[in-house]
Amino acid sequence: MAINGVSGVGGFSRPAPVQRPSLTEPGTAGTNGTGKAAGGGFADQISDALASVQQSQEVADGLAQQAATGDLSDIHDYMIASTQAQLATDLTVAVRNKALESFQSIMQMQV
Amino acid sequence: MSMFNAISTAHSGLNVYRTWLDATSDNIANANTVTSTDEEAFQARRILAAAVPGNGAGVGGGARVTGVEFSSPEGRLAYQPDHPLADEDGMVRTPDIDMSVEMTSLLMAQRGYQANLAVVERARDAYRAALQLGRS
Numbered sequence: 312m313a314i315n316g317v318s319g320v321g322g323f324s325r326p327a328p329v330q331r332p333s334l335t336e337p338g339t340a341g342t343n344g345t346g347k348a349a350g351g352g353f354a355d356q357i358s359d360a361l362a363s364v365q366q367s368q369e370v371a372d373g374l375a376q377q378a379a380t381g382d383l384s385d386i387h388d389y390m391i392a393s394t395q396a397q398l399a400t401d402l403t404v405a406v407r408n409k410a411l412e413s414f415q416s417i418m419q420m421q422v
Numbered sequence: 423m424s425m426f427n428a429i430s431t432a433h434s435g436l437n438v439y440r441t442w443l444d445a446t447s448d449n450i451a452n453a454n455t456v457t458s459t460d461e462e463a464f465q466a467r468r469i470l471a472a473a474v475p476g477n478g479a480g481v482g483g484g485a486r487v488t489g490v491e492f493s494s495p496e497g498r499l500a501y502q503p504d505h506p507l508a509d510e511d512g513m514v515r516t517p518d519i520d521m522s523v524e525m526t527s528l529l530m531a532q533r534g535y536q537a538n539l540a541v542v543e544r545a546r547d548a549y550r551a552a553l554q555l556g557r558s
Contacts, residue, residue, distance in 0.1 A: 387436045391542060395426050398549050402425075405553050 353410060360406070364399045371396040427481070428545035432538045434474060434484030439535040441487045442469045446527045449519055456500075457515045458507040463497025464517035466524075493518050 374389035383389060445467040452464040468491040474483035496518065503512030 385437070385440060387433065387440070387539070387542075391429060391433045391436075394542065394546050395429055398426060398429075398546065398553075401550070401553050405557075 357403075357407060357410075360403050364396070364403050367392070367396040367399050426545065426549060428548075429542055431482075431484040432541040432545065434486060435538040435541070436535060438469070438471045438485045438487055439531050439538060442471075442527070442531040443535065445469050445490070446524055446531055450521070450524050450528070452517060453519045453521055453524070455517055456502070456505060456507055457497070459499065459509045459513050459515050461515065462495035463515040464519075465492035465495055466517060466519050467492065 371389065371392040374383060374392050377383040378386075378389050449466045452466075455464045457463055469487055470489045470491055471485050472488045474486050476482040497515045498518055499513050500516050501512050502508055502514050505514050508514050
Protein backbone atom coordinates (compact mmCIF):
# COMPACT_ATOMS: atom_id res chain seq x y z
CA MET A 312 0.00 0.00 0.00
CA ALA A 313 2.87 2.33 0.78
CA ILE A 314 4.28 1.56 -2.62
CA ASN A 315 1.22 3.15 -4.18
CA GLY A 316 1.44 6.17 -1.92
CA VAL A 317 5.07 6.70 -2.61
CA SER A 318 4.59 6.31 -6.35
CA GLY A 319 3.08 9.78 -6.31
CA VAL A 320 6.64 10.78 -7.00
CA GLY A 321 5.99 9.42 -10.48
CA GLY A 322 4.22 12.62 -11.38
CA PHE A 323 7.60 14.20 -11.41
CA SER A 324 8.74 12.16 -14.34
CA ARG A 325 6.61 14.30 -16.62
CA PRO A 326 9.18 17.07 -17.10
CA ALA A 327 11.58 14.50 -18.55
CA PRO A 328 10.88 15.38 -22.20
CA VAL A 329 12.86 18.56 -22.54
CA GLN A 330 10.67 21.41 -23.74
CA ARG A 331 12.90 22.30 -26.60
CA PRO A 332 10.22 23.95 -28.75
CA SER A 333 9.96 26.86 -26.34
CA LEU A 334 13.67 27.50 -26.62
CA THR A 335 13.90 27.28 -30.38
CA GLU A 336 11.97 29.41 -32.80
CA PRO A 337 8.33 28.46 -33.10
CA GLY A 338 8.66 28.08 -36.84
CA THR A 339 11.16 25.24 -36.56
CA ALA A 340 8.90 23.18 -34.31
CA GLY A 341 7.10 21.64 -37.22
CA THR A 342 7.00 18.18 -35.67
CA ASN A 343 4.95 19.39 -32.78
CA GLY A 344 2.58 21.56 -34.75
CA THR A 345 1.48 23.53 -31.72
CA GLY A 346 4.78 25.32 -31.21
CA LYS A 347 5.38 26.48 -27.65
CA ALA A 348 1.83 26.09 -26.42
CA ALA A 349 2.49 22.46 -25.43
CA GLY A 350 3.98 22.49 -21.93
CA GLY A 351 3.36 25.92 -20.54
CA GLY A 352 7.05 26.51 -19.99
CA PHE A 353 9.62 25.95 -17.34
CA ALA A 354 7.71 27.65 -14.53
CA ASP A 355 4.81 25.23 -14.86
CA GLN A 356 7.17 22.29 -14.95
CA ILE A 357 8.94 23.44 -11.83
CA SER A 358 5.67 23.99 -10.01
CA ASP A 359 4.45 20.55 -11.13
CA ALA A 360 7.68 19.06 -9.86
CA LEU A 361 7.39 20.93 -6.58
CA ALA A 362 3.83 19.69 -6.18
CA SER A 363 4.91 16.07 -6.54
CA VAL A 364 7.89 16.64 -4.25
CA GLN A 365 5.48 18.04 -1.70
CA GLN A 366 3.27 15.01 -2.16
CA SER A 367 6.15 12.62 -1.50
CA GLN A 368 7.12 14.64 1.55
CA GLU A 369 3.55 14.47 2.82
CA VAL A 370 3.71 10.69 2.52
CA ALA A 371 6.96 10.69 4.52
CA ASP A 372 5.46 13.09 7.06
CA GLY A 373 2.41 10.90 7.54
CA LEU A 374 4.64 7.88 8.13
CA ALA A 375 6.83 9.87 10.53
CA GLN A 376 3.71 10.77 12.48
CA GLN A 377 2.73 7.10 12.56
CA ALA A 378 6.20 6.28 13.87
CA ALA A 379 5.81 8.85 16.63
CA THR A 380 2.38 7.59 17.67
CA GLY A 381 3.42 3.95 17.46
CA ASP A 382 1.11 3.12 14.56
CA LEU A 383 3.89 2.44 12.09
CA SER A 384 3.81 -1.21 11.09
CA ASP A 385 6.89 -1.21 8.90
CA ILE A 386 10.02 0.71 9.74
CA HIS A 387 11.29 0.45 6.20
CA ASP A 388 8.13 2.13 4.89
CA TYR A 389 9.13 5.36 6.57
CA MET A 390 12.82 5.10 5.76
CA ILE A 391 12.10 4.51 2.08
CA ALA A 392 9.48 7.25 1.87
CA SER A 393 11.85 9.74 3.48
CA THR A 394 14.71 8.65 1.22
CA GLN A 395 12.53 9.11 -1.85
CA ALA A 396 11.28 12.48 -0.65
CA GLN A 397 14.84 13.58 -0.01
CA LEU A 398 16.03 12.41 -3.43
CA ALA A 399 13.11 14.10 -5.17
CA THR A 400 13.84 17.33 -3.33
CA ASP A 401 17.53 17.11 -4.20
CA LEU A 402 16.68 16.53 -7.84
CA THR A 403 14.28 19.47 -7.98
CA VAL A 404 16.84 21.73 -6.34
CA ALA A 405 19.50 20.53 -8.79
CA VAL A 406 17.22 21.25 -11.76
CA ARG A 407 16.37 24.66 -10.37
CA ASN A 408 20.04 25.49 -9.75
CA LYS A 409 20.97 24.44 -13.26
CA ALA A 410 18.20 26.54 -14.74
CA LEU A 411 19.20 29.55 -12.68
CA GLU A 412 22.81 29.06 -13.72
CA SER A 413 21.81 29.05 -17.39
CA PHE A 414 19.63 32.11 -16.89
CA GLN A 415 22.47 33.99 -15.24
CA SER A 416 24.89 33.02 -18.01
CA ILE A 417 22.45 34.41 -20.54
CA MET A 418 21.90 37.59 -18.55
CA GLN A 419 25.66 38.18 -18.32
CA MET A 420 26.04 37.76 -22.05
CA GLN A 421 27.68 40.80 -23.69
CA VAL A 422 25.72 42.08 -26.64
CA MET B 423 5.87 3.37 -11.55
CA SER B 424 7.99 5.94 -10.05
CA MET B 425 11.17 7.81 -10.70
CA PHE B 426 13.21 5.73 -8.23
CA ASN B 427 12.38 2.29 -9.54
CA ALA B 428 15.18 0.42 -7.79
CA ILE B 429 14.07 1.76 -4.44
CA SER B 430 10.42 0.89 -5.06
CA THR B 431 11.39 -2.62 -6.16
CA ALA B 432 13.51 -3.16 -3.07
CA HIS B 433 10.61 -1.83 -1.02
CA SER B 434 8.36 -4.58 -2.35
CA GLY B 435 11.05 -7.13 -1.48
CA LEU B 436 11.29 -5.71 2.01
CA ASN B 437 7.55 -6.16 2.45
CA VAL B 438 7.76 -9.80 1.37
CA TYR B 439 10.68 -10.61 3.66
CA ARG B 440 9.10 -8.79 6.58
CA THR B 441 5.95 -10.86 6.13
CA TRP B 442 8.10 -13.98 6.00
CA LEU B 443 9.91 -12.93 9.18
CA ASP B 444 6.56 -12.37 10.89
CA ALA B 445 5.24 -15.75 9.79
CA THR B 446 8.42 -17.52 10.92
CA SER B 447 8.36 -15.83 14.30
CA ASP B 448 4.72 -16.88 14.66
CA ASN B 449 5.64 -20.47 13.81
CA ILE B 450 8.50 -20.49 16.32
CA ALA B 451 6.31 -18.91 18.97
CA ASN B 452 3.78 -21.70 18.54
CA ALA B 453 6.26 -24.54 18.15
CA ASN B 454 5.22 -25.97 21.49
CA THR B 455 1.55 -25.06 21.43
CA VAL B 456 -0.24 -28.19 22.48
CA THR B 457 -3.88 -28.88 21.67
CA SER B 458 -6.15 -31.72 22.64
CA THR B 459 -6.65 -34.56 20.18
CA ASP B 460 -10.19 -33.51 19.24
CA GLU B 461 -8.94 -30.06 18.15
CA GLU B 462 -6.78 -29.05 15.22
CA ALA B 463 -3.10 -28.55 15.86
CA PHE B 464 -1.49 -25.19 15.28
CA GLN B 465 -0.82 -24.85 11.57
CA ALA B 466 2.53 -23.44 10.53
CA ARG B 467 2.31 -20.49 8.14
CA ARG B 468 4.13 -20.58 4.84
CA ILE B 469 4.29 -17.36 2.84
CA LEU B 470 3.69 -17.52 -0.90
CA ALA B 471 5.35 -14.83 -2.99
CA ALA B 472 5.10 -13.96 -6.67
CA ALA B 473 6.84 -11.61 -9.02
CA VAL B 474 5.17 -8.31 -9.89
CA PRO B 475 5.07 -7.63 -13.63
CA GLY B 476 7.05 -4.58 -14.54
CA ASN B 477 6.11 -1.56 -16.59
CA GLY B 478 7.98 -1.85 -19.85
CA ALA B 479 11.75 -1.98 -20.37
CA GLY B 480 11.63 -5.69 -19.58
CA VAL B 481 12.33 -5.14 -15.91
CA GLY B 482 10.00 -6.56 -13.30
CA GLY B 483 8.39 -4.56 -10.55
CA GLY B 484 9.54 -6.56 -7.55
CA ALA B 485 7.76 -9.15 -5.48
CA ARG B 486 4.56 -9.40 -3.52
CA VAL B 487 2.94 -11.75 -1.06
CA THR B 488 0.17 -13.66 -2.79
CA GLY B 489 -1.06 -15.70 0.12
CA VAL B 490 -0.40 -17.88 3.08
CA GLU B 491 -0.31 -21.65 3.07
CA PHE B 492 -1.01 -23.63 6.22
CA SER B 493 0.63 -26.87 7.20
CA SER B 494 -1.50 -29.89 8.08
CA PRO B 495 -3.95 -29.52 10.98
CA GLU B 496 -3.18 -33.12 11.93
CA GLY B 497 0.01 -32.16 13.69
CA ARG B 498 1.87 -34.84 15.55
CA LEU B 499 0.39 -36.99 18.27
CA ALA B 500 2.47 -37.14 21.41
CA TYR B 501 2.10 -39.20 24.52
CA GLN B 502 1.92 -36.81 27.49
CA PRO B 503 -0.41 -38.41 30.05
CA ASP B 504 0.17 -35.72 32.68
CA HIS B 505 -0.76 -32.88 30.34
CA PRO B 506 -4.06 -31.18 31.24
CA LEU B 507 -5.27 -31.49 27.63
CA ALA B 508 -4.41 -35.18 27.29
CA ASP B 509 -7.23 -37.53 26.32
CA GLU B 510 -8.01 -40.83 28.03
CA ASP B 511 -5.13 -42.51 26.16
CA GLY B 512 -2.73 -39.81 27.36
CA MET B 513 -2.28 -38.34 23.87
CA VAL B 514 -2.06 -34.65 22.89
CA ARG B 515 -1.65 -32.97 19.54
CA THR B 516 1.50 -30.93 18.89
CA PRO B 517 2.06 -28.80 15.79
CA ASP B 518 4.00 -30.24 12.87
CA ILE B 519 6.80 -27.70 13.13
CA ASP B 520 10.41 -28.59 12.52
CA MET B 521 12.54 -26.13 14.44
CA SER B 522 15.55 -26.57 12.16
CA VAL B 523 13.38 -25.65 9.16
CA GLU B 524 12.03 -22.62 10.98
CA MET B 525 15.47 -21.42 12.01
CA THR B 526 16.69 -21.81 8.43
CA SER B 527 13.68 -19.83 7.22
CA LEU B 528 14.46 -17.19 9.82
CA LEU B 529 18.02 -16.88 8.55
CA MET B 530 16.88 -16.68 4.92
CA ALA B 531 14.22 -14.10 5.69
CA GLN B 532 16.63 -11.99 7.70
CA ARG B 533 19.35 -12.11 5.07
CA GLY B 534 16.83 -11.38 2.34
CA TYR B 535 15.59 -8.37 4.25
CA GLN B 536 19.13 -7.13 4.73
CA ALA B 537 19.92 -7.69 1.06
CA ASN B 538 16.97 -5.54 0.04
CA LEU B 539 18.08 -2.84 2.47
CA ALA B 540 21.51 -2.97 0.82
CA VAL B 541 19.80 -2.47 -2.55
CA VAL B 542 18.02 0.61 -1.19
CA GLU B 543 21.30 2.01 0.08
CA ARG B 544 23.17 1.36 -3.17
CA ALA B 545 20.34 2.81 -5.24
CA ARG B 546 20.23 5.91 -3.06
CA ASP B 547 23.99 6.35 -3.36
CA ALA B 548 23.77 5.91 -7.13
CA TYR B 549 20.99 8.49 -7.45
CA ARG B 550 22.95 10.89 -5.23
CA ALA B 551 26.03 10.40 -7.38
CA ALA B 552 23.93 11.14 -10.46
CA LEU B 553 22.79 14.37 -8.84
CA GLN B 554 26.41 15.36 -8.37
CA LEU B 555 26.94 15.11 -12.11
CA GLY B 556 28.09 18.36 -13.61
CA ARG B 557 28.29 20.10 -10.29
CA SER B 558 31.46 22.13 -10.06
